[in-house]
Each structure stands twice: as C-alpha cells, then as structure tokens.
Amino acid sequence: MMVLRRLLRKRWVLAVVFGLSLIYFLTSTLKQEERTIRDRTLLEVRDSDHRIPWKVRFNLGNSSRQITQCRNSIQGKTLITDELGYVCERKDLLVNGCCNVNAPSTRQYICKSCLANGCCSIYEYCVSCCLQPDKQPLLERFLNRAAEGFQNLFTAVEDHFELCLAKCRTSSQSVQHENTYRNPQAKYCYGESPPELLPV
Secondary structure, three states: OHHHHHHHHOHHHHHHHHHHHHHHHHHHHHHHHHHHHHHHHHHOOOOOOOOOOOOOEOOOOOOOOOOOOOOEOOOOOOEEEEOOOEEEEHHHEOOOOOEOOOOOOOEEOOOOOEOOOOEEOOHHHHHHHHOOHHHHHHHHHHHHOOOHHHHHHHHOOOEHHHHHHHHHOOOHHHEEOOOEEOOOOOOEEOOOOOOOOOOO
C-alpha cells in the first residue's frame, strides 16, 4: 500500500496517467465527431427533385379481412386506436390488441374533436380520422412534399397506420416559440398545414 502511494506521488506517473487520459478523451471526441458527420450526411438529400421511395401501403377500407393481431396506439390513458381505425376505451381492448367492435363506445374512423384543417384535440381521434380511406390522397400529397427534415422519419413508416401514428404526434409544427402550442385545443394534426396560430 505504501509503495502504491509513493508511486502515485511521482510526477512522471501522474504525467503518464494524464497523457493516457488525454489520448482517450481525444479519440472519443474524434469518433463522436465522425459519427456526427456521418449522420449529418445521411440526413442530407442530394437532389431537391429526388422523390423518396415511400413504402406506405394504404388499407382500402376492406375491414372484412381477418386480423388475428392488431397494432394499436398503446399510449392512451383512457382511449386506444387500433390499426383498423376503431377507437375504444382501454377496458374494451381485446387481448389481441384490437378494439372490441361490439362494445357500445367503440367507433370506427371517428373524427370527434377534429377541425376541418385536420387538427384534433385528442390523439386517438386524430389517428382514427387519419385512417379513413378517403384521407389517402391528402397523405400521399404530404408524403410527396415532406420537408427534408421529416424525410428520414417518414421513410421509416411502413404502412397507413404507422404514418397516422407519426403524423398525429405533436411536432415542431404544433408549437410556437418552442414552448407553447399554436393551438392548445387542437395540437394533434394529420393535415397538410400546421395548427392555426391562436392569439396568446
């Protein structure tokens, strides 16, 4: 123990420890910088006319197909939307993830709380309304004109349901001054334009 203390008091040992720490710090910083540059290059789009190969498959409203498992919006405290566009209370969610269509409060493609511009006050209603088959042209227009910053997000989307989940989440388009909603009553939007700016 005494030998170790004496050794650590020597300046050359401290210099070696400091040098190794400095080398470790510099290599870590350079690797991080390389990763940042690589990520930034992935985000850049080479050509403004370059069309994104969207992978979205739209459900044409044929609900007669047999579904054994449903994906759903998961996060709702009281309401859930499944991938067929049904909104139900959490207690009416079946074990397969689908809403119980026989429950009295379950509705399909419900736009309750949604405004004409496609902004809704309740996330689950936004997703359900967005899943309506007649919203396909609106969503395709949006996908074809997606801002560069959103391209990587929406190219990861596989189908209509995932697109609606992503589109209805609040985004930077829903806020003003980075800390208040443009319209606190209708902040979940699937439409082409952001929520209307309400006076504060």
